Amino acid sequence: MDKIKKFFSSNIREISLIIVMIAIAFFVEFRSGGNFFTGENISDMLTETAVLAICAVGMMTVMVTGGIDLSIGAVMALSAMVGGTVLKNNQSVPTIAIVLISIAVGIVCGFINGTLVSKLRILPIIATLGMMNIFRGITYLVSNGSWVMQQDMGANFLSLATGRVLGVNNLIVIALAVYIIAAFFMTQTRTGRKIYAVGNSEESARVSGIKTGRTLTMVYTILGAIAGLGGILYVCKYGVAQGETCTGYEMNVIAACVLGGVSVNGGTGRVGGVLLGAVLLGILNNAMPLIHVSSFWQEAIRGLIILLSIIANSLIQRNVEMKALRRRNI
Amino acid sequence: MAKNITKQVMQSDGTRIISAERGFSWKRFLLQWEWMLVLMLIIVNVFNISVSPNYANVKNILNATRDFLDKAIVVFPMAFVLMLGEIDISVASIMALSATIMGIAYQAGIPMAGAICIALATGTVCGLINGVILVKFPELSSMIVTLSTQIIYRGIAQIILETNSVGGFPSWFTQVAAGKIGGMVPYVLIFTIAEALFFAYLLHYTKFGRRCYAMGNSVTVAKFSGVKTNKIKIIVFTMAGLFSAVAAVYLASKMSSVRPDVAKGYELDIIAMAVLGGVSTSGGKGRILGTALAILVIGYLRYGLGLINASSQIIMIVVGALLIIAVAIPSFRESVGNANWFKKLKSMAAKSQGT
Secondary structure: OHHHHHHHHHOHHHHHHHHHHHHHHHHHHHHOOOOOOOHHHHHHHHHHHHHHHHHHHHHHHHHHOOOOOOOHHHHHHHHHHHHHHHHHHOOOOOHHHHHHHHHHHHHHHHHHHHHHHHOOOOOHHHHHHHHHHHHHHHHHHHHOOOOEOHHHHHHHHHHHHHOEEOOEEHHHHHHHHHHHHHHHHHHHOHHHHHHHHHHHOHHHHHHOOOOHHHHHHHHHHHHHHHHHHHHHHHHHHHOOEOOOOOOOHHHHHHHHHHHOOOOOOOOOOOHHHHHHHHHHHHHHHHHHHHOOOOHHHHHHHHHHHHHHHHHHHHHHHHHHHHHHHHHHHO | OHHHOOEEEEOOOOOEEEEOOOOOOHHHHHOOHHHHHHHHHHHHHHHHHHHOOOOOOHHHHHHHHHHHHHHHHHHHHHHHHHHOOOOOOOHHHHHHHHHHHHHHHHHOOOOHHHHHHHHHHHHHHHHHHHHHHHHHOOOOOHHHHHHHHHHHHHHHHHHHHOOOOEEOOOHHHHHHHHOEEOOOEEHHHHHHHHHHHHHHHHHHHOHHHHHHHHHHHOHHHHHHOOOOHHHHHHHHHHHHHHHHHHHHHHHHHHHOEEOOOOOOOHHHHHHHHHHHOOOOOOOOOOOHHHHHHHHHHHHHHHHHHHHOOOOHHHHHHHHHHHHHHHHHHHHHHHHHHHOHHHHHHHHHHHHHHHO
16 A cells, blocks of 8 residues: 555656546547547557657756757757758668768757757757757758758658558657667666766766766767657658758747656656656647647647646645655654 | 955846955956957947948948847846846747737727737736746746746737738837937837836846846845845746837837737747846846847847848858857856866966966
8 A cells, every 4th residue: 555655656747647648538539529549540649749759858868957958949950951851862862871860960969069068068048049040040051941842752761650560650669669768778777867966966966976067968969869860750750851840849849848747957857757748748739620629729728738737737746745744744 | 364355245247256355457347248249249340331331321220220129128128037047938929919919909999009008918917927827836947837828828819810910000100110210210229228228227226136136146045135036026027028018019010010920939039139148047147238239239240141141041050159159258268267277377377476
């Protein structure tokens, strides 16, 4: 019994998210007349969410250190544009090479961000705000203002987003792989634990012998790599790469992390929570058209639900802390 | 050695210096960030003059301000928000929402002056909501709260106007943006200067400003010293909302129409201007003079790049690079100062002087 209680109180955030999700899902199921819980719809929804979920786990590593990366949308656009341009010039390049090129571009971008933050000690929000402009500008320069269209990409590359492994869409498989690796990395490896240590207190992490600068550079580079992967998958899914790709995407990614319980002050955040946050956003995006919410209303409702769930979360958290305090007094 | 007793002195810009004497020092005076901005402003203007011979006349220089002062109106209250160590991402959405509500109020037959008042009230309420949520839930960071209200406010504007736009404002209203005193000085420039003076007074010469600095340095310390931190937080966020609405009115007058997607992405430009002006996003640092100079630097830089027909992507890259370089310089100086080789060099120099 005690174990159950302990499990409940230490996972309160995740459990409350799941409850919210189930509530929304059943509401939509009844309102749409049974269109939500169909295999096809669930598969569609998860495919739509996969890219966001992949990016969110990268953002989590940065936010755990107390940083933030506003340039993720621009990095996605730039790396996808580079990959797309290579493909446009030569469609016979294998898909895996295109993905690797995009990831490489992302790594370079992320490394620049990380260096600015760790070596020059610029506040992450400022450094990545500036780099966002620069990366976005370079994206336009690379593309020369032209778009990479579906026919430029070739069926071979596009099949990456439509193909299936054991009946599950490739994007979902990739996202799951990323999450398994991330969960292992963040909880089971020394490097992963160092990230949390830096986020809790950079000073004490440094004193206890962690190379904080190297850790900071690393998390931004990881995010860059993940943004590169996310960017090329995004372009593959929607079949067009252009200068405006993923404008404002950083806010979606940050919202997914925040919903998943990652604190912007650093030190807290779990891979599982982030996955739930991303899926919750995915459910919202998928559910509103299903119950015929006018597209003009969708944005406001989404914002309201994000705000309400953050507030509800902090109320629950307060309650839990209060109870813990009371227990201590007795 | 009474002379060497170190004293912590809080300067009028909130930076605390540890100095043996409080008096005037040329070194400190010349190392201020504002000189850097003045230098940048000179470079930008020399560049502008060199690319266009027509640039260098007073009328033109004054007229150019009309292009970038819509953002400038919000930069000063944003500087206050940043000074508290908070951030407000929702300002651009507040602009869109209050412009939208002004538009439909006018369409519904309310006279223009009344519609403007309604817009200002809308902005104030939006800012107030941000402030109240932050005060009620101090564990939520302002970035997250304003991130979600940003989505909500623009979402409401979209619900109201869908994809339509409202135009046909009375001619005196469109004259507000186009009008100039004596055919030279745009009204908006006068307004912004007055606003800058007001905020400079508020920040540097009132108890309120001092308390803002204190809160930015440490909320807990400020609270225990008797500062009503919640009240100040609400006031500052409400101010940001109100001035966003003012900027929205100006923007509507300049474009003579209102759309729900107006001012998209302005929040990041506004924050960039404040940061370039030396306001620290971690709070407790910054001056209105620097902010005003930064507005001019970025504004004229954009104008000049427009003169040489630079594409908007080049402008993006230049502004982004400027922001990073500007922030990197002080920390670069610091990191060189803390580097081991530099310390060794310094101590060697001191030794050789001593002998």
